[in-house]
């Protein structure tokens with residue numbers, strides 16, 4: 651199908667973008683890499699009158715090490731994150747997961763900000779932002795505000811972004827050097843959206859899990875942190891088969907996915923439990 655007719659404006663500054671977006675008369679929408687938005691326009695799932703193109707705002711792209719962690723501009727391409735030695739060193743879980751996103755041509759255009767703003771419940775970046783305690787900076791017509799990833803995702807394609815706001819950067823806190831991690835997902839073909847995925851990290855002291863994070867995606871209307879599963883693993887030897895079996899049981903019991911054309915709810919729960927066990931084992935073995 652073809653999209654409804656629309657106009658396009660390329661902007662050079664965040665302020666210009668925000669000013670246009672905040673004007674309700676203009677019915678404007680941001681375009682970043684276009685990898686999700688263009689299909690939506692073509693299927694007429696969205697029909698804005700004006701696209702505000704962020705690709706000319708140089709300040710919005712880039713990866714930098716800060717004192718407080720890692721900063722990634724919203725317009726940074728997925729492929730640049732995948733290939734960045736700075737990301738590999740300072741956010742290795744992010745680096746491990748990015749190759750699962752779509753295919754190289756899509757990663758060449760798609761941006762981290764576009765993926766987070768789009769908030770597909772089966773997408774990797776939202777789950778990683780939650781697993782890594784990222785903070786998202788939103789620029790609006792009147793204020794700039796910081797929103798933790800845990801409060802940003804509010805449903806299928808629903809976020810905390812208010813009309814007129816754009817996501818400008820994502821900050822990830824410092825990553826401890828000896829943190830263990832793994833990322834697991836299952837999709838029908840490599841590059842497809844995940845049916846279910848799990849991001850996991852653990853801090854281990856004297857052989858016991860001191861702190862950990864379990865986030866699953868593809869199992870709800872947004873990525874979900876599973877604190878009950880984390881509680882089972884904390885204080886135990888992470889790869890211990892009994893601890894793992896209990897954690898997987900709790901995982902299966904905590905999720906309430908819907909049945910859909912891709913998979914039944916039971917199948918998603920079963921997959922989530924299996925992927926959790928694989929992730930914990932893989933993190934433990936890698937260490």
Ligand code: FAD
Pocket residue numbers: 679680681682683684685686687688689704724725750751752753756759760761762763764765766767768772773774775811815816817818841842843844
């Ligand atoms: P766009 O398509 O330009 O925008 C997406 C939405 O976000 C729009 O509503 C837009 O208005 C809004 N937006 C964009 N940037 C901002 C911003 N800075 N502030 C506020 N709003 C903004 N993704 C995955 O995660 N996993 C996959 O396996 C996967 N497979 C794919 C397979 C195919 C065939 C295709 C076409 C896409 C796939 N994607 C997948 C999606 C891809 O990763 C997209 O690039 C990404 O979701 C959107 O990024 P974008 O920069 O292209 O955003």
